[in-house]
Amino acid sequence: xxxxxxxxxxxxxxxxxxxxxxxxxxxxxxxxxxxxxxxxxxxxxxxxxxxxxxxxxxxxxxxxxxxxxxxxxxxxxxxxxxxxxxxxxxxxxxxxxxxxxxxxxxxxxxxxxxxxxxxxxxxxxxxxxxxxxxxxxxxxxxxxxxxxxxxxxxxxxxxxxxxxxxxxxxxxxxxxxxxxxxxxxxxxxxxxxxxxxxxxxxxxxxxxxxxxxxxxxxxxxxxxxxxxxxxxxxxxxxxxxxxxxxxxxxxxxxxxxxxxxxxxxxxxxxxxxxxxxxxxxxxxxxxxxxxxxxxxxxxxxxxxxxxxxxxxxxxxxxxxxxxxxxxxxxxxxxxxxxxxxxxxxxxxxxxxxxxxxxxxxxxxxxxxxxxxxxxxxxxxxxxxxxxxxxxxx
Numbered sequence: 585x586x587x588x589x590x591x592x593x594x595x596x597x598x599x600x601x602x603x604x605x606x607x608x609x610x611x612x613x614x615x616x617x618x619x620x621x622x623x624x625x626x627x628x629x630x631x632x633x634x635x636x637x638x639x640x641x642x643x644x645x646x647x648x649x650x651x652x653x654x655x656x657x658x659x660x661x662x663x664x665x666x667x668x669x670x671x672x673x674x675x676x677x678x679x680x681x682x683x684x685x686x687x688x689x690x691x692x693x694x695x696x697x698x699x700x701x702x703x704x705x706x707x708x709x710x711x712x713x714x715x716x717x718x719x720x721x722x723x724x725x726x727x728x729x730x731x732x733x734x735x736x737x738x739x740x741x742x743x744x745x746x747x748x749x750x751x752x753x754x755x756x757x758x759x760x761x762x763x764x765x766x767x768x769x770x771x772x773x774x775x776x777x778x779x780x781x782x783x784x785x786x787x788x789x790x791x792x793x794x795x796x797x798x799x800x801x802x803x804x805x806x807x808x809x810x811x812x813x814x815x816x817x818x819x820x821x822x823x824x825x826x827x828x829x830x831x832x833x834x835x836x837x838x839x840x841x842x843x844x845x846x847x848x849x850x851x852x853x854x855x856x857x858x859x860x861x862x863x864x865x866x867x868x869x870x871x872x873x874x875x876x877x878x879x880x881x882x883x884x885x886x887x888x889x890x891x892x893x894x895x896x897x898x899x900x901x902x903x904x905x906x907x908x909x910x911x912x913x914x915x916x917x918x919x920x921x922x923x924x925x926x927x928x929x930x931x932x933x934x935x936x937x938x939x940x941x942x943x944x945x946x947x948x949x950x951x952x953x954x955x956x957x958x959x960x961x962x963x964x965x966x967x968x969x970x971x972x973x974x975x976x977x
Contacts, residue, residue: 586892591899593655602652606665609638614669621797622943625789626751627672632707635677640666642705644681646689649701656833657895660840664891667844671947672797674841679748680710682837683830684756687774691817691826700754700776711752711779712834713743713803714827728805730759730773736811737761739775739783743803745954750789750799752779757805758827761820774816774823783808794946832904834955835912836894842912842919842951843887849919849926849944850880856941857929867929876925883922887915906968913961916951923948 588599613631620628635641644659645651654662659681667674685704688697704710719725728741739759749755755777762771777784787802812818816826854877857868867873894907923944927934934941952958 586889588657588661588892591655591657593658593899594652599654599658603661603665606638606662609634610666610669614666614673618670621670621672625796626799627676627797631673632676632709635673636707639705640677641680641707641709642685643677644689645685645701645705649697650705651685651701655895656836656898657892659833660836660891660895663837664840664844664888667841668848670797671795671841671845671950674837675747675795675798676709678834678837678841679712680704680708682833683712684710684754686830686833687756687816687826688776690829691774691822692776693813693818695813696776696816703754708753709748709751711746711748711755711803712827712830713746713755713757715743715745717742717744726758726760726772728757728759729763730761730775732761733809736809736814737775739777739805739808739810741805743805745790745800746803747798747800747954749779749786749801749803752786754778755784755803756816757803758823771821772824772827773820774826775810775814776816777808777810777814779803781808781810793949794943795950828905831955832898832908835908835961836891836898836904838951838955839887839891839894839908839911839915842915842948843884843891845944845948845951846880846884846887846915846919846922849923849941849948850877850884852940852944853877853880853926853929856933860931873929876929880922880925883918887911887918890914906965909956909961909965912955913958913965917958919948919951 617628617631639652642651643654643662647653663674663678685701688700716726716728718727728739728743730737730739739757741759743757757775757777758772759775760771761773764771779786783806785804787804789799789801792800816823857873857877858866860867890911894904894911897907898904927941927945930939930941933939936942956964
């Protein structure tokens with residue numbers, strides 16, 4: 585794994601000790617608990633409490649607000665290590681630290697930071713309400729409305745596929761505050777809402793192909809009244825910008841998660857290939873099996889290098905829309921190829937639920953969809969390339 589940047593983040597030695605502790609926790613506690621996560625479709629409450637006590641919910645939040653103050657490189661490396669276990673563990677924390685806390689740090693008022701960042705650092709689970717039934721990849725087309733009143737706003741709309749919604753205590757909701765066709769999505773604002781706000785209801789948790797325990801559901805807003813101080817930053821029309829900046833972090837998190845899970849699948853395939861015998865010898869001695877193992881390791885290393893470079897730029901204050909999108913696109917597609925090879929190496933056993941390979945295959949499919957589908961990221965990268973080219977011409 586490429587070196588981790590410590591620029592403006594946690595002390596290097598402290599981070600290394602934390603990472604070693606996390607590796608032990610993943611292998612000794614989280615992986616053994618995966619059977620319970622699969623059976624109950626939720627992360628056990630005891631494990632959530634343990635993750636809170638380890639400070640995992642506040643890793644990117646400044647120390648002044650109760651967090652660990654990690655920089656982007658350290659945060660993403662933490663996610664990569666955590667994602668060696670089932671995806672549900674990462675999902676529980678990453679929305680709060682990588683999306684909601686990021687938006688608060690970048691665009692919240694001092695009062696909002698003081699109110700919410702300590703709660704997030706202490707382990708309040710958060711959700712990020714951008715996607716809607718009619719606006720997924722086309723997130724700027726959202727229809728949720730926030731109408732100004734004498735004391736604040738009234739919100740109406742439905743958010744779809746919202747990770748953590750069934751267990752979230754707070755949601756960051758994107759809504760239109762202006763019906764006019766304004767430029768650069770200036771009509772979209774962000775609102776911070778406790779999920780027990782009257783009029784806000786959570787739909788039934790959706791049944792999914794994989795990623796058991798990482799629960800998603802609709803958030804329904806029916807005449808939800810909020811005060812003016814619920815508007816992120818206190819300024820209308822900035823919500824989409826906050827969302828997009830947070831999505832850069834979110835895409836790096838998904839890239840790291842896909843890479844960590846690909847490493848888990850490769851390790852399983854390697855162990856099986858050494859153990860499984862055919863024609864009187866381990867299948868690991870067959871060159872075509874070796875080719876699949878080698879290709880997987882090379883692609884994982886390539887993803888690690890892309891992620892490390894994008895994180896380095898982010899820690900230097902460079903906008904990383906292209907780099908984060910490229911890393912997420914490559915890593916998620918790479919993970920799909922690695923888990924497919926894992927199933928192939930397992931052979932018939934790879935198709936049985938008795939073995940982990942088929943679960944890896946189902947879990948990995950979502951990485952190519954959320955935080956921007958591969959196809960949307962291709963468009964996003966190309967459009968930014970063309971914009972940069974025009975600016976330099």
